[in-house]
Amino acid sequence: MNTLMYDTYTIFWRELKRYKKSRSGVLIRLIQPAIWIIVIGNTFSGTQPLIQSVGFQGEYIEFMTPGVIILTAIFTSIFGGVNTLWDRRYGFMNKALTSPISRSAIALGKMSAISLISALQASLIIGIALAIGVNFPNPIMIIPIMGIVILFSLGFSGISVMVAATAKSQETFWGVINFLGMPLFMISPALFPLELLPDWLAMIAKLNPVTYTILLVREMMTGVSEGGIPIIISLGVLFTFVLVMAGIASYVFTREVNRPF
Amino acid sequence: MRSNMLYSIEIKSLTKSFGDVTAVNNISLSVKNGEIFGFLGPNGAGKSTTIMILTTLLKPTSGQALISGFDVATNAKQVRQNIGYVQQETTVDEYLTGRENLLLQAKLNHIPKNEIDKRIDEILTLIELTDKQDKTVVTYSGGMRKRLDIAGGLLHRPKVLFLDEPTVGLDIQTRRKIWQYIKKIHDEFKMTIFLTTHYMEEADQLCDRIGIIDDGKIQVIDSPENLKKAMGNEVISIIFEEGENRDSFLSELEKIEFVNKINKDESKLTLFASNGTEVIPKIFQISSKLNIKITSISLTQPTLDDVFISYTGHEIRDDDSMFNQKREHAKMKRLRA
Numbered sequence: 001m002n003t004l005m006y007d008t009y010t011i012f013w014r015e016l017k018r019y020k021k022s023r024s025g026v027l028i029r030l031i032q033p034a035i036w037i038i039v040i041g042n043t044f045s046g047t048q049p050l051i052q053s054v055g056f057q058g059e060y061i062e063f064m065t066p067g068v069i070i071l072t073a074i075f076t077s078i079f080g081g082v083n084t085l086w087d088r089r090y091g092f093m094n095k096a097l098t099s100p101i102s103r104s105a106i107a108l109g110k111m112s113a114i115s116l117i118s119a120l121q122a123s124l125i126i127g128i129a130l131a132i133g134v135n136f137p138n139p140i141m142i143i144p145i146m147g148i149v150i151l152f153s154l155g156f157s158g159i160s161v162m163v164a165a166t167a168k169s170q171e172t173f174w175g176v177i178n179f180l181g182m183p184l185f186m187i188s189p190a191l192f193p194l195e196l197l198p199d200w201l202a203m204i205a206k207l208n209p210v211t212y213t214i215l216l217v218r219e220m221m222t223g224v225s226e227g228g229i230p231i232i233i234s235l236g237v238l239f240t241f242v243l244v245m246a247g248i249a250s251y252v253f254t255r256e257v258n259r260p261f
Numbered sequence: 262m263r264s265n266m267l268y269s270i271e272i273k274s275l276t277k278s279f280g281d282v283t284a285v286n287n288i289s290l291s292v293k294n295g296e297i298f299g300f301l302g303p304n305g306a307g308k309s310t311t312i313m314i315l316t317t318l319l320k321p322t323s324g325q326a327l328i329s330g331f332d333v334a335t336n337a338k339q340v341r342q343n344i345g346y347v348q349q350e351t352t353v354d355e356y357l358t359g360r361e362n363l364l365l366q367a368k369l370n371h372i373p374k375n376e377i378d379k380r381i382d383e384i385l386t387l388i389e390l391t392d393k394q395d396k397t398v399v400t401y402s403g404g405m406r407k408r409l410d411i412a413g414g415l416l417h418r419p420k421v422l423f424l425d426e427p428t429v430g431l432d433i434q435t436r437r438k439i440w441q442y443i444k445k446i447h448d449e450f451k452m453t454i455f456l457t458t459h460y461m462e463e464a465d466q467l468c469d470r471i472g473i474i475d476d477g478k479i480q481v482i483d484s485p486e487n488l489k490k491a492m493g494n495e496v497i498s499i500i501f502e503e504g505e506n507r508d509s510f511l512s513e514l515e516k517i518e519f520v521n522k523i524n525k526d527e528s529k530l531t532l533f534a535s536n537g538t539e540v541i542p543k544i545f546q547i548s549s550k551l552n553i554k555i556t557s558i559s560l561t562q563p564t565l566d567d568v569f570i571s572y573t574g575h576e577i578r579d580d581d582s583m584f585n586q587k588r589e590h591a592k593m594k595r596l597r598a
């Protein structure tokens with residue numbers, strides 16, 4: 001167990017080193033969520049009465065900011081595994097595979113690095129939201145919010161690492177990732193309350209871990225609990241999601257990297 | 262007990278097939294502790310596949326391979342603790358500094374924490390990169406990257422070091438430099454080195470013994486000296502104009518005393534002879550008798566090139582390596598299908 005943690009940390013350390021040295025992309029990746037907040041947040045500001053009808057008192061932009069925080073987390077973490085493909089192409093993977101560290105440690109190390117990076121990106125988005133005047137009544141809540149984002153991203157990065165280990169090409173990877181990412185974001189209360197979704201969509205949304213994460217973050221940011229789902233349930237779903245993903249991802253990753261690339 | 266064993270590598274009837282393509286065909290060999298063993302063959306001959314089996318990256322289809330007594334298929338973990346693997350491509354991380362790369366390697370190989378700094382300093386001195394250690398690898402030349410890569414492979418003092426085409430893609434001066442480093446690390450650490458190469462000179466310079474592999478099969482294993490000796494003392498190359506008497510020309514040549522072996526490659530003949538100066542006049546006698554026009558003739562000392570040709574019937578060629586790499590790649594892909 002200790003070895004697994006040491007090895008996971010080794011890979012985590014390497015991934016973060018690489019990230020630090022190739023930071024140029026950080027700002028670029030912030031542009032899209034910033035546009036979401038500014039453009040969608042203002043375009044739909046007229047929907048305030050709708051939002052208020054389900055008990056939310058603030059402006060629309062405040063309602064959707066947690067959605068965009070999670071949007072950032074979804075895409076940062078689901079794209080994050082792509083360097084697995086490079087690692088396999090350029091030999092780092094073989095280097096790691098012929099060393100005594102376990103395959104699971106490689107997957108888990110990558111996942112934890114991705115989730116930390118994802119949390120960094122999300123915190124920058126919170127900064128942007130504050131800068132454009134989004135109301136954040138209880139700033140101390142940023143700490144648990146970051147905790148939620150890290151957990152959530154850990155689970156989501158598992159999807160990324162798994163797809164990257166299975167895909168043999170960039171094209172396959174991006175195809176699958178885009179196919180997964182957008183619907184998981186859309187079928188959730190990111191932009192509109194669960195109560196306003198048609199029943200069948202709300203049903204699907206309730207199967208989506210993204211839903212529970214957004215509900216948690218929204219409650220922490222705005223103090224409004226929504227959808228009638230208790231925090232404890234949301235937290236439970238989130239933890240289960242992370243554990244299951246960590247398990248599946250290590251398993252699939254191990255199975256895939258043991259096959260020749 | 263294990264360290265008393267005579268052989269670091271034992272390969273018994275090893276076969277690896279990808280679908281209906283046999284990349285490694287029933288090879289057997291043993292490498293003694295501390296020996297530098299070279300696997301020589303053209304691209305696509307099965308060298309990399311063999312190394313990938315020995316380093317636990319591929320499972321053999323049949324047969325067995327032991328590293329320091331551990332089976333690569335069933336004791337992969339122990340094998341990994343005993344090997345260093347330097348791949349054909351340079352795999353150092355460009356974004357990291359030289360030192361960070363070695364640190365990563367040290368952690369991957371579980372070098373005790375309190376030893377890491379000392380070992381890295383030591384190895385940096387050995388490969389003469391101490392001054393550059395804190396620069397990112399992007400600023401390194403190809404030769405420096407390779408040195409760093411090799412250093413990473415031996416930081417944890419493996420019993421067996423695998424070098425897959427250690428100098429491919431480097432210019433000739435850099436290549437010689439890398440050879441010096443390889444000799445130096447071998448003198449220092451006395452580990453067993455298993456290297457693959459398609460450069461004759463490399464095999465000749467570095468290896469105690471050479472196995473020539475072609476088409477997945479081992480053609481011969483011996484020391485470079487013995488291989489050259491077996492060829493006879495001299496090599497005579499003849500280029501002649503094709504004529505109707507070609508076949509009788511060949512059979513007459515074969516009858517000449519001192520001619521050990523003849524290789525035919527269209528209008529080029531290579532004769533391996535033990536007494537070349539006496540053979541040449543006889544060649545001219547035969548050719549004038551049969552009306553064969555000889556365009557050129559030369560007498561040289563045998564090289565490993567000649568050894569290779571004599572065992573495989575063709576030259577090692579560099580220029581079709583792209584084609585062969587593609588073939589190798591296709592081979593790998595087929596496994597997935």
